[in-house]
Amino acid sequence: MKDGHIHSHYCPHGTNDSFEMYIENAIKNGYDEISFTEHFPLPDGFVDPSPEQDSTPSVEAFERYLDEAEEMKHKYRNRIKINVGTEVDYLEGCEEQIKNNLEKYGKRLDDALLSVHNMKVCGEFVCIDYSPEEFKRIADLSGGVDKLYGKYYETVKKAIEANLGEYKPKRFGHLNLIRKFCKVFEYDYSEQDILIDIMKSLKENGFELDLNVSGTRKQYCGEVYVSGYLKELADKYGIKTVLGSDSHTAETIVSREEYEKFTK
Numbered sequence: 307m308k309d310g311h312i313h314s315h316y317c318p319h320g321t322n323d324s325f326e327m328y329i330e331n332a333i334k335n336g337y338d339e340i341s342f343t344e345h346f347p348l349p350d351g352f353v354d355p356s357p358e359q360d361s362t363p364s365v366e367a368f369e370r371y372l373d374e375a376e377e378m379k380h381k382y383r384n385r386i387k388i389n390v391g392t393e394v395d396y397l398e399g400c401e402e403q404i405k406n407n408l409e410k411y412g413k414r415l416d417d418a419l420l421s422v423h424n425m426k427v428c429g430e431f432v433c434i435d436y437s438p439e440e441f442k443r444i445a446d447l448s449g450g451v452d453k454l455y456g457k458y459y460e461t462v463k464k465a466i467e468a469n470l471g472e473y474k475p476k477r478f479g480h481l482n483l484i485r486k487f488c489k490v491f492e493y494d495y496s497e498q499d500i501l502i503d504i505m506k507s508l509k510e511n512g513f514e515l516d517l518n519v520s521g522t523r524k525q526y527c528g529e530v531y532v533s534g535y536l537k538e539l540a541d542k543y544g545i546k547t548v549l550g551s552d553s554h555t556a557e558t559i560v561s562r563e564e565y566e567k568f569t570k
Contacts, residue, residue, distance in 0.1 A: 307565055308339040310477065311393070311419060311516055311550025316344050316371040318360035320554035325378045327556035333386050336562045341389040341417040342378075343479075343550075344371045348395065349403035355424050356433040357440065362395070372414050391417035394475050396465035398426050405471040412473025419516055419550075420470075421479030425461040427454075434458060435486045438526060442491070451493045458484040459500045466507045477548060478508065480518035480531040487526040496535040505543040515545050519560060519568050520552035530568060 309332060315322050325342070332340045345362035348354060354361045363371060372390060379388040392415060394404065424431050432444045434454075448454040462481060468474075481504075485495070495501070508515070518531040532540060532547060540547060549569055551560050560568065 310548040339387040343391040346394040355431040389416035408473040418475035419479035420475040477514040516550040517547040
């Protein structure tokens with residue numbers, strides 16, 4: 307059993323749960339491998355578009371995260387495999403800066419995710435997963451929910467194909483994050499033909515998919531971020547999935563029973 311997407315107390319929008327709390331809970335639930343994937347620092351000068359401006363740790367905090375995660379990896383080496391990793395935000399137009407930052411830290415990383423939380427709409431970066439109210443504002447800016455989905459998937463495809471250098475992540479995080487508020491903004495995303503191109507691009511670029519179960523914990527979502535039609539496509543194109551709890555607190559590490567349900 308592997309959980310490939312766990313955060314830490316270094317996440318500004320997370321909790322104060324210690325590394326040990328996550329690790330001990332994972333061991334208790336039967337995991338033999340976990341990846342800590344704390345958010346990668348934003349490029350210098352990039353203004354965090356989330357209303358709280360709490361998307362990622364500072365460079366200094368991220369470096370402390372790496373140090374402590376490496377200590378945990380060594381401390382628990384005989385009980386569980388721990389990967390020291392990160393979740394990298396793709397930011398359109400910032401590819402070179404992201405590449406340079408990955409080169410700085412890449413040798414210290416065992417695992418990594420590439421995700422889209424922020425994207426350009428009408429020339430401004432927006433945070434798509436903040437709140438239903440912010441989602442509505444962004445959808446209105448985009449010309450409707452269908453147009454917003456289309457723009458999001460276009461950004462995902464750019465991320466998959468971007469030149470981010472030698473240490474570019476090879477697992478895509480919560481590909482259907484755009485559905486975080488799908489109970490409020492209903493939309494049949496299977497109408498988006500670009501999803502076929504995305505699957506082909508994932509395959510060609512050697513990507514796995516984060517089978518992100520955090521959507522099942524969200525009030526306005528209630529689904530795994532790779533499920534339904536998207537999971538059918540992933541299976542059809544032979545894209546490997548790795549369960550990710552996307553835990554920001556130790557108690558959301560998925561139990562063995564839940565793990566088997568999600569991955570069957």
